[in-house]
Amino acid sequence: MGKQRSLDAQMLLGALAHIAEKLTTDSGDDALYEILSTLGMAVGVDRTYLFDFKLLPAGNLIASQRAEWVEVGQDRQIANPELQSFDMAESGFADWNEKMHNGEVVACRASELSAAQQEVLLEMQGILSIAFVPVFANGTLRWL
Numbered sequence: 001m002g003k004q005r006s007l008d009a010q011m012l013l014g015a016l017a018h019i020a021e022k023l024t025t026d027s028g029d030d031a032l033y034e035i036l037s038t039l040g041m042a043v044g045v046d047r048t049y050l051f052d053f054k055l056l057p058a059g060n061l062i063a064s065q066r067a068e069w070v071e072v073g074q075d076r077q078i079a080n081p082e083l084q085s086f087d088m089a090e091s092g093f094a095d096w097n098e099k100m101h102n103g104e105v106v107a108c109r110a111s112e113l114s115a116a117q118q119e120v121l122l123e124m125q126g127i128l129s130i131a132f133v134p135v136f137a138n139g140t141l142r143w144l
Contacts, residue, residue, distance in 0.1 A: 015042030029067065036069035046071040049083075053100070061088040061097050077125060092116025100134045107131040 015038045022035050032050060040048040050067040065083040070076050077083055088097055092114055096106055109129045110122040121127040 011042050015039060032067040033069060036067055040069050040071065046074045047077075049077070051083075060090070061100070062086065063088055075126075082120075082124065091120055093120075096132065100132070103134050103136075105131060105133050 018038050019035050022031050022038075036048040036050060040046070047068065047070040049065055051063045052066045053064075054062050056062060063083075063086040065078060065080070068076065068078045088094060099106055107130065110118055110127055113121065121130060
């Protein structure tokens with residue numbers, strides 16, 4: 001982490017074309033891993049995750065990590081119990097709920113977040129910057 005990387009537009013376009021093809025032709029965990037690794041390498045990050053979300057009757061949005069890709073040498077988080085059944089509001093991310101449902105991207109440096117959000121991202125996982133992209137599949141919210 002902490003490396004400065006430049007974004008290659010041609011590489012990103014190629015990755016997006018590959019991802020679109022995978023989404024229309026393949027399914028399952030292998031396809032998810034390939035999509036996440038393609039995206040991660042194309043944008044030059046050290047990890048990409050996919051979260052599934054469910055809305056509880058009380059209105060709480062609950063996130064659970066479903067898949068991940070991490071660059072060699074980075075700690076995997078897929079077995080981290082704190083990333084399963086993660087209550088967004090209770091954990092200090094209530095302000096992201098509306099953005100997700102409106103299809104908005106959340107992108108920032110961890111240092112720009114609230115203290116509670118920094119604790120989850122920066123202190124617990126070492127995340128320095130983040131981009132959450134809402135994805136709706138069959139009417140279900142997912143985040144990359």
